[in-house]
Structure formats: structure tokens, C-alpha cells
Amino acid sequence: MSGIEKIILDEYESKRLIQQYGIRTVEERKITSLDEAVEFTRKTGFPVVLKILSKDVLHKSDVGGVVVGIQNESELENAFDKMSQKFKGKAMLIQRMSKGVEVMVGGKRDDAFGYVILFGLGGIFTEVLEDFSLRVCPITEADAEEMIQEIKGHRILKGYRNMPEVNIQEIKNLLLRVCELMEKERILEIDLNPVMVADNAEVVDALIIKEA
Amino acid sequence: MDLQAIFNPESVAVIGASATPNKVGFNCLESIVYGGFQGKIFPVHPRYEEILGLKTYRNILEIEEKIDLAVIALNQYTTTEIIDDCASKGVKGIISIAGGFREVGDEGKELEKRLVEKAKQYGIPLLGPNTLGVINTDVNFYSTFYPMKLKKGGISIITQSGGVGLTILYKLMEEKVGVSKWIGVGNRSVIDFPDVIKYLEKDPSTKVIGIFMEGTERAREFLEIAKKVVLKKPVVVFKVGKSKKVDFSAQTHTGSTVGDYNLYKSAFKQFGIITADSVRELIAKCKALSLQPVPEGDNLGILTISAGPSIVILDMIADVCKMPEFHEKTINKVKERMGENPPLVIKNPLDVAASGFMPDDFRALSEAVIQDPEVNAFLAITIQHRHWRFPTPEIIEVVKNSSIPVVVCYPAEYKVVEKEIEKLAENGIPAYSTPEEAAWGIKGLFEYKHIKERFT
Numbered sequence: 001m002s003g004i005e006k007i008i009l010d011e012y013e014s015k016r017l018i019q020q021y022g023i024r025t026v027e028e029r030k031i032t033s034l035d036e037a038v039e040f041t042r043k044t045g046f047p048v049v050l051k052i053l054s055k056d057v058l059h060k061s062d063v064g065g066v067v068v069g070i071q072n073e074s075e076l077e078n079a080f081d082k083m084s085q086k087f088k089g090k091a092m093l094i095q096r097m098s099k100g101v102e103v104m105v106g107g108k109r110d111d112a113f114g115y116v117i118l119f120g121l122g123g124i125f126t127e128v129l130e131d132f133s134l135r136v137c138p139i140t141e142a143d144a145e146e147m148i149q150e151i152k153g154h155r156i157l158k159g160y161r162n163m164p165e166v167n168i169q170e171i172k173n174l175l176l177r178v179c180e181l182m183e184k185e186r187i188l189e190i191d192l193n194p195v196m197v198a199d200n201a202e203v204v205d206a207l208i209i210k211e212a
Numbered sequence: 213m214d215l216q217a218i219f220n221p222e223s224v225a226v227i228g229a230s231a232t233p234n235k236v237g238f239n240c241l242e243s244i245v246y247g248g249f250q251g252k253i254f255p256v257h258p259r260y261e262e263i264l265g266l267k268t269y270r271n272i273l274e275i276e277e278k279i280d281l282a283v284i285a286l287n288q289y290t291t292t293e294i295i296d297d298c299a300s301k302g303v304k305g306i307i308s309i310a311g312g313f314r315e316v317g318d319e320g321k322e323l324e325k326r327l328v329e330k331a332k333q334y335g336i337p338l339l340g341p342n343t344l345g346v347i348n349t350d351v352n353f354y355s356t357f358y359p360m361k362l363k364k365g366g367i368s369i370i371t372q373s374g375g376v377g378l379t380i381l382y383k384l385m386e387e388k389v390g391v392s393k394w395i396g397v398g399n400r401s402v403i404d405f406p407d408v409i410k411y412l413e414k415d416p417s418t419k420v421i422g423i424f425m426e427g428t429e430r431a432r433e434f435l436e437i438a439k440k441v442v443l444k445k446p447v448v449v450f451k452v453g454k455s456k457k458v459d460f461s462a463q464t465h466t467g468s469t470v471g472d473y474n475l476y477k478s479a480f481k482q483f484g485i486i487t488a489d490s491v492r493e494l495i496a497k498c499k500a501l502s503l504q505p506v507p508e509g510d511n512l513g514i515l516t517i518s519a520g521p522s523i524v525i526l527d528m529i530a531d532v533c534k535m536p537e538f539h540e541k542t543i544n545k546v547k548e549r550m551g552e553n554p555p556l557v558i559k560n561p562l563d564v565a566a567s568g569f570m571p572d573d574f575r576a577l578s579e580a581v582i583q584d585p586e587v588n589a590f591l592a593i594t595i596q597h598r599h600w601r602f603p604t605p606e607i608i609e610v611v612k613n614s615s616i617p618v619v620v621c622y623p624a625e626y627k628v629v630e631k632e633i634e635k636l637a638e639n640g641i642p643a644y645s646t647p648e649e650a651a652w653g654i655k656g657l658f659e660y661k662h663i664k665e666r667f668t
Contacts, residue, residue, distance in 0.1 A: 112431035113475055134478035136435065142666075143482060 005212035006188060010055050012093060014206035018192070021181040023174060025203045026196070028095040034080045038073060040094045046071050047097040050079045051205075054090045058207060069097065100198035101157060101166050105174055107137070107182050108189045115182045117175060119147045121156060122194045137179040144172040157197070170201040186211040213337050213403065215411045217305030219348045219393060221280035222251045224355070225272050225303070227294060228285035229255035231263045236309065237285040238263070239357035240345075244283075247347075247354030247361060252277065272301045281305045283345065283355050288312035288320065291341065292327045299334035306331065307355055308340035313399055315342060328401045337407075343398030344374040349391055350417050356396070365390015366419030366502035370408050372397055372426045379491050380424065386626070387644075388637040389499045392417040406433040413441040422498040423449040424491075427472065435483040442484040443667055446501045446660045449485055450494040451476050484663040486656060496649040497656030500642045504617035506661045511536040512654065513587035514561035515577050517568040517594050521621060521647040522561040525591065528651035532658035535560045536586040545580035549573065568594065575606030582614045589617045591654060593647070596624030602632045608639045617657050619643075621650035 009017060015025040029040045030053060041048055052065035060066045064086065067079040083092060104122035109115055113136050120132030133150040135143050148154055148171055159165035174195065182190060189209040196202050224244060230237035241255050245264055254275050255268040262268055269275050272282060272294075282298045284291050288310045298306055313324035324341065331338035339345065345355035349364045358378060367389060371377030374396050384391055393415065395408055405428050412418045421441070428434060438447050454473045480487050488494035512533045516522045526535070538546075543558045550556070550567050557563075562581060568574045574594060582590045592607055602622055611618045620636055620643035622629050629645050636643040644650040 110475065112427070112429050113435075113479060114432045116475060134475055135482050136432070136475075136479045139482075146481075 004188065007210045007212045008055050008058070009208040009210065010053055011051070011060075011206055012053055014190075014208040015203065017185065017208060018178075018181060018203060018206060021177045023177050023181075023192075023203060024200055025206070026095050026098045028093050031092050031094055034077060037076055037080055037092075037094045041073070041076065044096045048076065049095045049097055050076070050083060051093045051095065052083060052087045052090055053093045054087065057087070057090075060205075095204070098196040098202050098204050100196035100202070101163055102194040103157075103171065103197055103201075104191070104193035105171075105178050105195060106189075106191045106193065107178055107187065109182070109187065115179065115187075117147075117179055117182070119171070119175060120151060121153045125151075125153055137182060139175065139179055141172055141176065144175040147175060148172070164198060166197040167199050167201070170199075171197060174201045213407045213410075215305070215337060215403065215407065217280040217303070218307065218337060218339055218346055218403070219353070219395075219411065219415075220351055221305065221353070223254065223277060223279050224249070224251060224281045224283060224353075225254045225256050225269075225275060225279045225301075226283045226285060227256040227272060227298075228290075229257050229260075229263050229268065230285075231257075231260055236357045239359060240283055240285045240309065240355065241266075243354045243356055243359040246359040248352035249354070250352065251280075254279065272297050272303075275301070279303050281307065281355075283307045283309070285309050285357070288323055288341065292323055292330070295327065295330045295334070295336075299330075299336060303336060306336055306338045307343065307345045308338055308398075309343060309345060309357070311342040313341045313401075315399065324399065324401055331402050338402040339395070340398040341401065343396040344377060345396060347391065347394035349393075362394075363388070363390040364417075365392060366417065367391050367422055367498045368393040368395075368412050368415065368418040368420070369422045369424070370395050370397060370405060370412075371424040372400070373424060374398075376424045376491065380422070380495065383491055383495045384499075386630075387495055387499050388630075388634040389495075389502060389642070392419070400428060404428055404430050404434075406430050406437050409434065409441055409447065410437050413437070413444060418445060420445055420498050420501040421447045422494050423447065424494070425449055425451045425476075426453055427451075427476070431476070431479070435479055435485075438485050439483045439667070442663055446656070446663070447485045448488055448494055448497045448501070448656065449480055450488040450491065451480070484667050486659045486663070488652070492649060493652045496644060496652035497659075499637075499644075500617075500619060500653035500656050501660060503637065503640045503642045504619070504657060505615070506664060507533075507588040507617050507657055509588035510534045510658070510661075511586050511588045512591060512658075513538075513581040513584055513589070514591045514593065515568065515574075515581050516561055516563050516592075517565055517574075519561070519563045521593050521595075521623060521650075522563065522591075524647040525593075525621070525651040525654070526561070528648065529655050529658070532655050532662065533589070536584075538562070538581075539584050539586055542580050542584040545583075546577060549576045549580070569597070569600050571601060571603035571606045574603040575610055578603075578607060578610045582610055582616065582618070587616065589619070589654065589657060590614075591619050591621065591650065593621040593623075593650070596622065596628055602629070604632045604635050607641065608636065611639070611641055619650055619653045619657075621645075621647055623647065
């Protein structure tokens with residue numbers, strides 16, 4: 001996709017956009033002070049996650065821009081101070097910790113194929129083991145079902161050891177909605193990774209690159 | 213894009229025809245003559261008076277009659293220039309054979325751009341450049357520079373490589389199965405995959421389309437057309453390019469994870485296109501699909517004289533069909549033939565060992581399996597022996613009285629089994645000399661059944 005002006009939406013903006021298409025995102029708040037962070041936890045409780053929010057830092061965990069499993073106010077204060085020092089003057093996101101099985105949904109506009117959508121179990125499953133499925137958009141519900149069945153790790157979604165069975169219909173709905181939003185919003189690339197699935201599918205992190 | 217002049221010209225000019233057999237230009241002309249083309253042939257060469265007994269013209273404009281198709285066997289530079297003369301002559305199609313265009317770098321890219329601009333400006337469908345051309349057995353038209361004659365049949369081939377395209381043809385000859393059209397799309401600069409499958413969709417003598425593909429910028433268009441084509445006739449693709457690098461400029465994980473090859477494979481599945489991973493698999497599937505009907509159910513019945521080959525086959529087809537238990541009537545028929553306590557277990561696959569060595573026994577047992585009400589497709593396996601002949605006439609006889617698809621597997625030396633394969637193919641029965649190829653044949657039939665169900 002050369003010669004096209006791109007806009008990068010940060011995590012917060014990306015989530016606002018996908019919400020418009022009925023996609024559920026994890027409860028979160030954009031903050032610039034510790035007070036705001038504490039106030040958020042008064043409503044949601046612990047554990048929470050603190051993340052840097054900046055277009056300069058697209059892959060946050062690679063540079064220490066994510067602290068997970070914050071259990072109380074003193075841990076929160078520590079995490080906030082560290083992040084403030086590391087990424088001076090940048091906003092942060094505080095999020096409730098989401099539970100479920102981790103999956104990822106992604107998409108891109110391909111020169112030869114047009115919009116394509118990807119589904120995988122996220123993390124090393126997708127990138128190292130190359131266990132993911134692809135389709136050309138738009139997809140039908142049957143295509144979405146096939147995408148889920150096609151990955152080698154699909155049995156994990158049916159409940160395995162201490163992991164509960166997840167709501168497959170929610171994943172199908174998510175795949176269909178991502179196809180729809182890619183076309184309508186002229187998206188070049190989209191990553192919803194991870195998405196935590198239990199009874200619902202909840203997007204925990206999102207990154208969107210759009211055509212300007 | 214109208215490809216009529218490319219596939220079915222009434223008159224052809226061979227520009228760059230030569231009288232020297234080691235030149236491409238000679239072989240191009242000889243191919244057309246040797247193939248038995250009944251249309252008019254005009255060799256063009258600046259010095260010769262006559263080549264292969266045909267009056268030769270100094271340039272295409274000197275020809276008094278109209279010319280449908282110009283086959284250009286000149287180098288890449290003169291090819292680009294000669295297009296103007298072809299346009300003045302009013303040709304309706306051009307085949308541009310020479311390489312040396314975009315596949316060789318920047319200079320070639322520039323040259324190709326000029327060639328394409330001219331073809332588009334004149335509105336002439338151009339095949340290539342960098343192609344062997346076309347074959348249409350309906351009218352005995354062979355424009356390649358590999359003179360040959362093919363058996364007529366229902367398979368049409370689109371190939372991006374001349375070399376693999378020829379490999380496919382020679383394998384089809386070995387398989388004794390006939391060809392309708394063969395087209396090398398070369399650099400795909402004007403005529404590309406979508407244009408050709410659109411033509412073949414409406415071509416009455418094409419029963420199945422086999423494709424060798426490296427890739428196309430018009431992938432989406434190809435898929436959309438193929439989705440419609442597969443309702444009428446199966447499309448089987450052998451796609452290469454597994455090692456093609458992914459797009460590392462991508463900023464998301466998705467962008468860098470999606471490889472080109474994966475995308476093609478997934479899209480083929482989504483749009484009802486059957487895939488193959490080798491020339492052998494491509495041909496095995498095309499052969500069965502061109503000769504046999506689609507099974508009406510998911511059940512396969514197997515008769516074999518050795519368990520092993522059927523196990524190899526079952527491993528390869530487990531995801532596309534089922535092995536039903538035989539009906540009581542079938543079991544009784546087998547017992548009738550073999551006696552009340554035959555030395556075998558009467559189940560599917562029916563491994564009869566020595567009880568099936570004699571052709572007449574093989575016929576009776578085949579009939580029993582093929583007539584089983586639960587069986588929707590039949591596979592017969594028997595192996596070459598120095599003293600016992602193959603039950604070919606018996607199988608042909610049994611199949612004549614049945615409407616279900618049949619595939620035969622004769623593990624054997626090719627020179628021994630060749631005549632049997634030919635005889636069976638002439639009677640519309642695909643036979644293969646290895647279990648793998650037989651499995652691909654069966655798989656192709658069931659895959660197409662599932663595709664038809666899904667899209668209609």
C-alpha cells in the first residue's frame with residue numbers, strides 16, 4: 001500500500017472506533033494523574049493494568065510500556081511513577097484486568113485481494129507457530145465458523161484443563177463486525193490483540209491504521 | 213475481453229517464422245501446421261519466399277487477406293515495434309512469445325510497459341509476453357513452439373509457466389486423458405487469469421479447469437469470477453510460492469503475519485476452488501473430474517486385493533468422504549460368490565485377497581459393491597501380476613450398468629499398465645498406477661461435490 005496517506009489511531013482512539021460497530025472493549029480510562037487512576041480503581045476494584053498511550057509507542061510491551069496485575073493502591077502508585085519517568089508527559093490508560101481465553105483478530109487491505117481478515121489464538125500461537133486462519137472479506141457466518149475450526153488450537157476454545165469453554169458465537173460476531181468496519185472505515189491494517197473471550201469477547205488492546 | 217481470436221482464429225500470421233528448425237520461429241509455424249490447423253496460415257519473414265510449402269510475406273501488411281491472430285516470434289525489441297503493423301492490419305489478437313520483458317529487470321519493465329500501452333491503445337487482446345501461446349484441440353490449433361498433437365478431451369489448462377505447462381501436457385498424455393484448451397498466460401500483462409477463466413466458463417468443450425499459478429495482481433477479480441464458474445465446472449489450482457517474503461513494512465502484527473501463499477490457499481477454499489500441491493495431484497484431480505460424475509452422497513465403497521493401498525488411500529481422503537457398512541444384500545452376494553465361510557472379513561474396504569485375483573471373480577465382487585445402495589462412489593484396486601491379467605473389460609462392463617463415479621487403481625509398471633489406463637480412459641474411467649494418485653482422483657470428486665452443495 002505505497003503512496004497512500006496513513007493515519008495511525010492509538011489504542012484509545014481505535015477502541016472508540018470499534019465500539020461504534022458494537023464491539024465490546026475492556027473497561028478503561030485515559031488518565032494523566034495518579035488521582036484519576038485511583039478514582040478508576042475505586043469503581044472497578046483491583047487487579048488493573050496500566051499502559052502507556054502514545055502513537056510513538058505502537059508495541060507497548062516491547063518497551064516496558066505495560067504493567068499488568070496491579071493488586072492495590074501502593075502497587076498502582078509505583079507503576080504510575082515508573083511509567084511517568086520512562087515516558088515523560090505521555091498519557092496512560094488504566095484498565096480492568098480481563099479474564100478468558102486469549103484470541104486475536106486482525107485484518108488488512110491487500111493490493112491483490114482487497115480486505116482480508118485473520119483469526120488466531122494470539123501471542124506465540126499466531127506468530128511463532130503460525131496457527132491462524134484467513135479469509136477474504138466480506139465473510140459469511142459459515143466462513144467465520146470455518147475460520148475458528150481451522151486453527152489447530154481450536155480445541156482450547158472448547159474448554160481445556162482450567163480454562164472454561166468460551167462463547168464461540170461471540171467470536172463469530174466479532175469477525176463479521178471487523179469485516180464490516182474495515183470496509184466502511186477504509187482501514188489499512190487492524191490488530192485486536194488480545195481479545196479475551198469467555199461469555200463475551202472483550203477487546204483488550206487495539207491498533208488501527210486508516211487511510212487518511 | 214474477447215479471446216475468440218486467440219483461441220479460435222480463422223487466419224494466423226506467424227511473424228518471425230523461420231526456415232531453420234533450431235529457431236523458435238520455425239517451430240511456432242511447424243506446430244500450427246503439424247497440429248492440423250484448418251484455418252489459413254501466413255508466415256512472415258523479410259527474406260524467405262516460402263517456408264514449409266507456405267507462401268511467405270515480407271511483412272504482415274503485405275498479406276491481402278484479413279488476419280485474426282498474429283503470433284509474434286521476434287525478440288522483445290522488434291516485438292514491441294511490430295505491434296503497430298499488426299494494429300494497422302486489423303488483427304483481433306496477438307500472442308507475444310519473446311521473453312526479456314519485466315522478468316529481467318528495469319529495462320525489460322520499460323519495454324513491457326510500452327508493449328502493453330500499445331496493445332491497450334489499439335484495443336487488441338495480447339497474450340504474454342513471455343508465453344508459449346495457446347492450444348485449442350477443438351480446431352487443432354497449436355500455437356506453441358513445441359509441436360505436438362493431443363488427445364481431445366474435457367480438461368483445459370491455464371499456466372503461468374511454459375515449462376510447468378508442458379510438464380502438465382506430457383503427464384496428461386501419460387494419463388491418456390484429453391485436453392480441450394491450454395493457455396500460457398506468461399507475464400499476464402493484458403490477458404490474465406480472470407479473463408481466461410471467464411472465457412473457459414462459457415467454453416462448451418471445457419469440463420474442468422486446471423491452473424498452475426504463481427500469483428496475480430488481479431486475485432480478487434479471479435476469485436469473484438471463479439466463484440461463479442465452479443457452479444458449472446470445477447476449478448483446480450496448483451499454486452506455488454510458499455517462500456515468498458511477507459510484507460515487513462506492515463506496522464501491525466497481522467500485517468506481518470499474513471503471507472501471500474496462506475492468503476491464496478484460504479481464499480481458494482472460501483471461493484470453492486479445489487487445490488493441488490503438485491503437478492501429479494493437479495492432473496489426478498482433473499482427470500477424475502473430467503471423466504466422472506459428482507457422487508450423490510458421501511459414501512465410498514472399496515474393493516481391493518490388498519489392504520495396504522486402500523489404507524494409504526483412506527488416510528488421504530478421510531476428511532472428504534465416509535466408508536459405509538455394506539448392506540445385507542451386498543454381503544450375501546459376496547458369500548454367494550465366495551462360499552458361506554469365505555477366508556475374508558466382509559466389510560468396507562472389501563479386501564478379498566486371492567478371491568479377487570481372477571478377472572471373473574473381480575467382476576462379480578465389483579458388481580456387488582457398486583450396487584450396494586449405500587455406496588455413492590466406487591474404487592477398485594488390483595495389482596500387476598506376470599500371469600494374471602487386469603480385469604479391465606470386466607470393470608468396464610460393470611461400470612456401464614452403474615451411474616455412480618468409479619476410480620481404478622492398478623499399481624504397476626507404467627509400460628505394462630499403459631494400455632489398461634488407456635482402455636479405461638476411453639471408457640470414461642480414470643485409472644491410476646499409484647494409490648496416491650487414485651486417492652487424489654477420489655478426493656477431487658468428493659471435494660467438488662461439497663463445493664457444489666455449499667454454493668448452490
